[in-house]
Amino acid sequence: MKSIRFFIVVMILLATSAPSLAQKSTVYLSVLSTKLFVVGAANPQTGIFYRSTSDTGWKHTGPPNIRAFGFDVHTPSRGSLLAIASGNGVHQSQDGGKTWKITTGWEITEVQSVVIDRNDRTFMLCTTPYGVFRTLDGGASWRECNSGIREKFTSSVIIDQKNSNLLYCATDDGVYRSENRGDSWQRTGLAVGGGRVVVQHPTDSNTLIVGTENHGIYITRNSGATWDKTEAGLDHSTFYTIVYDPTNPQVLYAGGYVTGVYKSTDGGQSWVRKNDGLTTLNIHSLAVDPTNGNRVFAGTHGGGVFESDNAGSTWRSAGLHGSQVWTISVQPF
Amino acid sequence: MKHRTVLLLLLGLVQYSTAQVADRETYLKEFDQRVAYVTSFYDTMQTAGYYQAAVRYARNRDVARADKMFAEMLREPRGDMFWMIPSLGAYLVGKDKMSAETRALVRNAWKTYAPYRGDTENHWCMYYAALYLAAEQWPNLPGSEWYNGKSSDENLREAREYLIEWIRITTTIGQGEFDSPDYFPEYAIPMILLSHFAKDPDMKTRGTMMADYIFADFAAEHLDGQYIGGFSRIYQPAVYKPLLSGGSAFAYLYFGTGQPTNSGWIVIPALCNYRLPEIIYSIAVDRSNTIIHKERKRVRNVIRFGTEKNPPVYKYSYITKDYGIGSLQGGILQPIQQHTWGVRYMYGHPYTTIFGLHPYWSGYELGMFFPEEVKTLIADVVASKGTYNNPDKWTGGSPFERTFQHKNTLLVLYDIEPGTTTEHINGFFPRNLEERIVDPSGWIICKAGDTYVGWFPLQEYIWKEEFETPANSLSDIGRPQLERVKETGNWRLRSYKLQNGYVIEVRSKSEIGSFDNFKASLRKRIPKAALVPGKVSVQYTTLGGDRMQFGFPDKRTLNGKAIDLSKTRLFDGPFLSADVGSEKLMMKYKGMKRVLDFKTIKISE
Numbered sequence: 003m004k005s006i007r008f009f010i011v012v013m014i015l016l017a018t019s020a021p022s023l024a025q026k027s028t029v030y031l032s033v034l035s036t037k038l039f040v041v042g043a044a045n046p047q048t049g050i051f052y053r054s055t056s057d058t059g060w061k062h063t064g065p066p067n068i069r070a071f072g073f074d075v076h077t078p079s080r081g082s083l084l085a086i087a088s089g090n091g092v093h094q095s096q097d098g099g100k101t102w103k104i105t106t107g108w109e110i111t112e113v114q115s116v117v118i119d120r121n122d123r124t125f126m127l128c129t130t131p132y133g134v135f136r137t138l139d140g141g142a143s144w145r146e147c148n149s150g151i152r153e154k155f156t157s158s159v160i161i162d163q164k165n166s167n168l169l170y171c172a173t174d175d176g177v178y179r180s181e182n183r184g185d186s187w188q189r190t191g192l193a194v195g196g197g198r199v200v201v202q203h204p205t206d207s208n209t210l211i212v213g214t215e216n217h218g219i220y221i222t223r224n225s226g227a228t229w230d231k232t233e234a235g236l237d238h239s240t241f242y243t244i245v246y247d248p249t250n251p252q253v254l255y256a257g258g259y260v261t262g263v264y265k266s267t268d269g270g271q272s273w274v275r276k277n278d279g280l281t282t283l284n285i286h287s288l289a290v291d292p293t294n295g296n297r298v299f300a301g302t303h304g305g306g307v308f309e310s311d312n313a314g315s316t317w318r319s320a321g322l323h324g325s326q327v328w329t330i331s332v333q334p335f
Numbered sequence: 336m337k338h339r340t341v342l343l344l345l346l347g348l349v350q351y352s353t354a355q356v357a358d359r360e361t362y363l364k365e366f367d368q369r370v371a372y373v374t375s376f377y378d379t380m381q382t383a384g385y386y387q388a389a390v391r392y393a394r395n396r397d398v399a400r401a402d403k404m405f406a407e408m409l410r411e412p413r414g415d416m417f418w419m420i421p422s423l424g425a426y427l428v429g430k431d432k433m434s435a436e437t438r439a440l441v442r443n444a445w446k447t448y449a450p451y452r453g454d455t456e457n458h459w460c461m462y463y464a465a466l467y468l469a470a471e472q473w474p475n476l477p478g479s480e481w482y483n484g485k486s487s488d489e490n491l492r493e494a495r496e497y498l499i500e501w502i503r504i505t506t507t508i509g510q511g512e513f514d515s516p517d518y519f520p521e522y523a524i525p526m527i528l529l530s531h532f533a534k535d536p537d538m539k540t541r542g543t544m545m546a547d548y549i550f551a552d553f554a555a556e557h558l559d560g561q562y563i564g565g566f567s568r569i570y571q572p573a574v575y576k577p578l579l580s581g582g583s584a585f586a587y588l589y590f591g592t593g594q595p596t597n598s599g600w601i602v603i604p605a606l607c608n609y610r611l612p613e614i615i616y617s618i619a620v621d622r623s624n625t626i627i628h629k630e631r632k633r634v635r636n637v638i639r640f641g642t643e644k645n646p647p648v649y650k651y652s653y654i655t656k657d658y659g660i661g662s663l664q665g666g667i668l669q670p671i672q673q674h675t676w677g678v679r680y681m682y683g684h685p686y687t688t689i690f691g692l693h694p695y696w697s698g699y700e701l702g703m704f705f706p707e708e709v710k711t712l713i714a715d716v717v718a719s720k721g722t723y724n725n726p727d728k729w730t731g732g733s734p735f736e737r738t739f740q741h742k743n744t745l746l747v748l749y750d751i752e753p754g755t756t757t758e759h760i761n762g763f764f765p766r767n768l769e770e771r772i773v774d775p776s777g778w779i780i781c782k783a784g785d786t787y788v789g790w791f792p793l794q795e796y797i798w799k800e801e802f803e804t805p806a807n808s809l810s811d812i813g814r815p816q817l818e819r820v821k822e823t824g825n826w827r828l829r830s831y832k833l834q835n836g837y838v839i840e841v842r843s844k845s846e847i848g849s850f851d852n853f854k855a856s857l858r859k860r861i862p863k864a865a866l867v868p869g870k871v872s873v874q875y876t877t878l879g880g881d882r883m884q885f886g887f888p889d890k891r892t893l894n895g896k897a898i899d900l901s902k903t904r905l906f907d908g909p910f911l912s913a914d915v916g917s918e919k920l921m922m923k924y925k926g927m928k929r930v931l932d933f934k935t936i937k938i939s940e
Contacts, residue, residue, distance in 0.1 A: 034707070037718060065449035065482070067415070071706075090452045090483070103484025108463065108497035112454055112638075112706040131638035131706045155639050155706075174639055215709065240710060259710045284711065303711050 027055045027291050027332050028081065031301055032070040034328040050086055050099075051322065055291060055332065060321055063099035065090070072115035072329040076123055080335045083123055085141075087113035092128050094141050105141030114157050115329070119166050127169065127184065129156035134171055136184045147184035158199045164207050170226065172197030177212050179226050190226030198258075201244050204251045211254070211270055213241030219256060221270050234272035236264060245288045247313075249295035255314060257285025263300055265314045279317035280308055289330035301327025356621050357591070359613050369588050369595075370605040376597040383407040385425035386602040392429025393606045401429060402437045409440045412448040416458050419450055419465035420524055424603035427468065427532045445469055449482040454705065455635065456512045457521035460501060464525030464542075467494035471534045495538065498529075502545055506918040506933045508645060509632035509905060510549075512669070514556065515568040519582030520600040522549050531607040537936055544931045544938060546609055550589065551922055553582065554619035555628050555911045556652050556661065560586040560593020561679045561687065564652040564661020567632070568672040571722055572803065574729045575763055575825065576685035590619040594684070614927040614940075618910040621924070622656035627742065628908030631915060634668050639702045639709070649900040651740040657681050657843035658786040662745055664900060665737035666888070670704045671716060671723055673732030676745060678841050682784025686765030686825065689781065689788050691837065693749055693760045695733035696724045726757045727801075727827070739885040741893055743846075744877040748836040748887040750868065760835055762790065762828030770850065771826065776858040779828070787853040789840040793864045793873065794832035800824040834866035838875050847878070 029052060036046040049070045051060040064070075069089030076083035086093040091106035092113055106113070112131055119125035124140040133148035134156050148154055153174035162168035169180040171187070175195040178187040196215035203209035208225045211232075218239045220229040241258035254266040255276075262277035263285060277283065282305030291297035300308045300317065307327050309320035357365065377390040378397075383404040391401035405425075412418050426433075426441050452462050470491035478484040485493070504511075512518050526549065529542025556563040561577040573580035584598035589611045629652075633645040648668050652661035662676035677690035701716060702709035713724055722728040735751040749760055764771055770782035781788040802824045840857060847853050862875040871887040884892040891898040905913040906920060913920045918933040930939045 035715070067449060067451050069451060069454070089454060090449075093484075101479070101484065103478055107493050108459070108500075111452065111459075114706060131636075153639075153642075242708065259708070286708070303708070304714075 027293050027297075027334055029053055029055055029289070029291075029299055029330065029332050030073060030075055031287065031299070031307060031322075031330045032073050032086070032328045033322060033325040034069060034071055035326045037304060037324040046324075048325070049088075050084075055294075055297060058321070064093060064095065064102050068093070069112075070328070071113060073331070074116050074118045074126075075331055075333050076118045076120070077333055077335075078120060079123065081333060083118060085116045085118055085126060085128075087116040087128055089113075092116050092126070092141065092144075103141075105137070106135070106144050110135050110144060115159060117159055117161055119161050120163075121166055125161075125166060125183070127159045127161070129159050129171060131155045133173075134159055134184055134187075138183075147180075148187070149185065150180075150187035150189070151178055152189070153195070157197065160200055160202055162207055163202060163204075170200050170202070170210060172200040172212055172214075177210075177226060177229075190222070190229070192220055192222075192226070192229045194220070198240075198242050199244055201246065204246050204248050206251070211244050213244045213256060213258060215240050219244065219270070232266075232270050232273070235266075235275075236273050237275075238264075242286050243288045243301075245290055247290045247295045248292040249290075253290075253295065253313070255288045255290065255298060255300075257288050257300060260284055263288065263298075263314055263317075276310075276314035277317070278315065279310075281305060281319070287327055287330040289332045291332045292334045297332070299330045299332065301325075301330045303327075356617050362591070362613070362616055363610070365591055366588070366610070369591065372595060373588060373597065373601055373605050377599075377602055384599075385421040386599045389421075389425035389428045389603055389606055392425070392432045395432060398429075398432050401432075402434050405433065405437045406440060409444050412444050415450040416453055416461035416465065418448075419469075420461045420528070421599075421603060423465045423469055424524070424528055427472075427528065428603065428606050430472075442473060445473070446480050446482060456501070456510070457515075457518050459497060460522055461525050463494040463497040463501075464529055466490050467498060467538065468528060468532055470494060471532075495535075498538070498541065502541060502933055503918065504633075504645075505545075506548070506905075506913070506920065507916045509630070509648065510552075511567070511633050511635045511645065513567045513630075513632035513648065514552065514562060514564060514650070515566050515672075516562040516577065516580035516582040517570050517573055517672075518568050519549070519553060519562070519580070519585055523585055524600070524604055527604045527607050527609045530609045540936050540938070541933075543609065544933065544936070547612060547615060547929070547931055547938070548920055550585075550611055551615050551618065551911055551920065552630075552906075553586070554590070554615045555626070555906070555908055556654065556659070557586060557590065557592070557619045558622065558654055558659045558679060559681055560590070561659075563654050563659030563679055565650055565663030565676055566672075566674040567635070567648075567669040569674045569730055570672060571729050574674060574677075574690075575688055575765065577679055577687055578685060586619070590616060592620060612929055614922050614924050614929045617924045617927070618922065622654065624909070626652070626654045626909055628652045628654065628906075628911070629903055630907070631903045631905050635670070635704055637703050638706060640699060641703060647901070647903070649903045653740070653743045653841075655743075655843055655846070657784070657845065658841055660740070660743055660745060660839070660841045662738040662740045662747075663732075664889070665732070665747075667700050667703065667732045667734050669732060670700055671720055672730045674730060675732055675736060676738055676740075676747065676839075678786075678788055678839065680783050680786040682769075682786055683765065683767040686767050687783075689762070689764055689783075689790070690729075691747060691760060691762040691790075691828070692729070692731060693733035693736045693751060694726055694728045694757050695731055695735065696728075696756050700732075700734075724756070726759070727761070729761070729763060737885075737888045739883060739891045739898070741877065741881055741883055742879060743841045744875070744879070744881070744883065745839040746836065746862075746873055746875060746883055746885045747839070748871050748873060748885060749834065750871040750887045751833040751835070753833060758833060759829050759831045762792075762796075762837070764826040764828060766823050766825045772854070774854065774858065777861060778854075778857045780854050780857060782850050785844040787842050787844075787847065787850055789838075789853070789857045790828075791838040791840075791857075791862055792828065792830060793836040793838075793862065793866060794830050794834075796828050796830035799827040799829055801827055832866070834868060834871045836864065836866070836871065836873055838862045838873065840878055842878065 072087040116128040133154035155174040159171040194217040199213045238261040247253035262283040264273040284303040287301035306322040308317040388401035388404040526546035533539040630650040632648040658680035698709040701712035739746040779790040864873040922929040
């Protein structure tokens with residue numbers, strides 16, 4: 003009986019302590035620029051910043067002045083493998099940010115995004131104004147893989163969660179799909195161009211959602227064969243960022259040019275604006291804490307980063323004032 | 336100071352003497368005098384700087400102070416490629432004289448300071464030339480000793496690959512940031528450094544050849560320190576005060592033209608052993624014969640809104656001993672700072688130019704070339720280049736502007752979309768023209784010394800007198816400052832008609848005789864224009880009797896024959912010739928010849 007009581011007490015303690023454990027996620031973000039950036043000038047520090055979700059002060063890692071557009075954190079290695087997409091190419095760290103190396107050469111420049119395969123850390127993709135590039139050997143060599151892509155400016159690429167051979171990318175003329183790790187691409191059925199960001203449903207890999215320049219948001223439920231425009235509640239047309247709440251895939255957030263933050267609670271069918279507390283409405287990045295769906299971060303163009311503890315109902319500044327926060331990611335460690 | 340005054344007096348004589356082509360011995364002697372003058376500003380300057388340190392090392396004077404300067408400057412390196420080039424240049428000039436501690440500081444900076452590579456051709460050229468030389472200086476080091484994590488070998492290989500590719504594309508389809516009076520130094524200095532300091536003989540030769548190449552490019556379109564023609568990039572105020580550009584400082588040092596300068600840009604080159612070949616110098620200064628010079632360049636990398644990465648740019652220049660008029664074909668060929676056409680002349684420094692433009696700006700233009708968000712790019716650019724979205728700006732290309740030049744006659748047409756930025760065109764007429772006559776015939780007829788310029792507006796217009804901003808007059812250190820209170824302002828022609836254009840005729844006294852004769856000749860030449868949306872055209876018979884017909888955007892006919900710009904060679908003129916794709920440039924001047932063959936990396940004479 004004593005042991006049962008002890009077990010119950012332990013379970014209660016564990017249960018009550020779970021939220022505080024969950025708060026120890028790490029927020030990473032890339033600051034592309036700050037106000038008054040000039041090449042060659044004495045510019046304020048930019049690049050990758052991070053902090054614990056239970057903390058308030060940002061720490062910097064990696065090179066400080068490289069025009070960091072995006073980054074990826076390899077979740078299975080708990081962030082030991084990091085990659086930055088920057089003006090200088092793809093920077094990689096194998097030791098959690100202690101040391102860095104640019105793994106790309108002169109021909110890969112102004113890198114917009116980078117992704118690391120969760121299941122194979124040697125497989126990475128990056129997107130550039132000149133298309134998609136790929137490494138299969140952890141960055142030792144990169145090669146262009148744009149066969150089939152018409153307009154090469156590529157903002158975003160994703161690796162299917164279940165099938166690493168299957169990729170999607172958002173380019174200036176829409177969304178493309180590759181079934182062979184980028185050896186060749188086929189344009190999906192999306193009728194509009196201006197693809198800016200493509201994301202995949204956390205559990206239903208056939209469902210993808212794309213944000214576009216000037217054309218709004220589209221959803222496919224058949225891996226890109228057909229797309230439906232989602233318009234209910236949306237008063238804007240340019241979206242740079244869309245995220246699913248990993249804890250509840252019916253919940254999505256979207257942001258873009260002077261949009262503020264839009265939230266959907268029905269899988270993207272309809273949207274409502276959630277701007278209470280935002281002092282700038284130009285949103286470039288969003289992320290949801292995978293351990294606490296109420297905690298949401300919004301990166302702005304020139305207004306730093308904002309944080310919400312109530313799933314977007316209200317926002318407060320989380321610092322980095324004046325920064326263009328291009329990408330945000332929250333990691334469960 | 337006394338020493339510098341003596342130098343300046345000597346140079347005054349030199350300037351006078353170099354109105355003619357100097358023989359080689361005289362040229363080299365005068366070059367050394369100019370080097371002494373330029374560096375004289377820096378060898379006693381006490382504020383810390385790489386130029387100040389470099390001159391001290393080169394003169395073996397006050398080396399301890401130079402070491403301290405390096406220590407001070409390297410406490411917090413900044414400036415990206417604009418740090419890499421001057422700091423490494425000063426290091427290479429002074430490394431044999433600086434202390435071991437200073438050398439170690441420099442080495443450490445290349446380990447700890449991560450410069451941004453930049454986003455355009457001049458950035459990459461400076462970055463990789465500097466990285467190449469640094470990797471040669473510090474070979475066999477592991478990645479942990481370099482800011483980018485790459486080993487010396489990896490850095491050397493990457494920099495070499497970039498430089499060779501840049502040379503290849505430049506000598507096959509033209510430079511992207513071509514003929515930029517303001518960005519000339521950003522190409523000249525890295526090549527001069529490679530020429531002097533590269534250890535690899537092939538790269539050393541490549542550096543020498545590319546320095547020759549860009550100097551020859553400038554020389555063929557040069558008039559008294561000024562770059563002639565249309566340009567990829569130019570800043571205000573150099574666009575209306577041409578000798579303020581960095582390129583003019585190089586013209587002073589290497590051609591002996593323009594005005595004495597204390598520009599820091601030329602300090603490191605002045606301390607290097609690169610010497611301009613005699614043929615290039617001769618091409619630059621001999622204006623005894625009129626020149627028609629054509630070029631093909633390329634548009635900077637187009638990353639959005641286009642399927643061709645580097646569309647062609649066609650350039651046409653006509654240069655006499657008194658003036659030059661040059662143009663690009665029009666359209667958006669470069670973002671922000673394009674100069675599509677202009678007349679520049681010998682008379683009346685500092686305002687030696689007349690030109691016009693449609694002051695256009697848009698996220699579309701910026702999005703063509705920059706990877707950031709199209710909708711926020713204007714704000715991003717304005718943060719550093721404040722004139723970009725100013726309707727009164729004096730730089731920039733427009734998709735609604737096209738030109739057609741034949742010899743010293745230029746037709747410019749506009750078919751501007753309603754609602755675009757902006758709904759007017761501007762013309763720049765300097766304050767110091769001797770005459771600016773609004774003739775009843777419709778011509779605006781100007782006299783600038785021995786150069787006469789006629790401008791026939793195809794639509795109604797107004798004049799605005801305006802002054803420069805004080806910031807402009809304060810920015811040019813060591814140059815003549817404006818007498819702002821006493822001077823009248825420059826004149827802006829403005830026309831608000833969307834379907835618009837003008838005809839430009841330029842002649843010199845030696846070409847047409849008196850100014851009265853020029854006026855009388857123009858009055859007999861009235862253009863015929865059709866100015867309706869989508870159908871803008873003009874017909875005009877030049878003072879030389881050639882019939883030009885021009886339909887916007889690209890229908891050009893001369894004496895009944897269609898002009899095909901696509902056949903333009905890479906260089907085509909009396910001094911320079913090169914075919915597209917050739918990787919070869921031939922220079923000719925009187926009995927001299929110099930061929931740069933980039934395929935074989937050989938110079939032949």
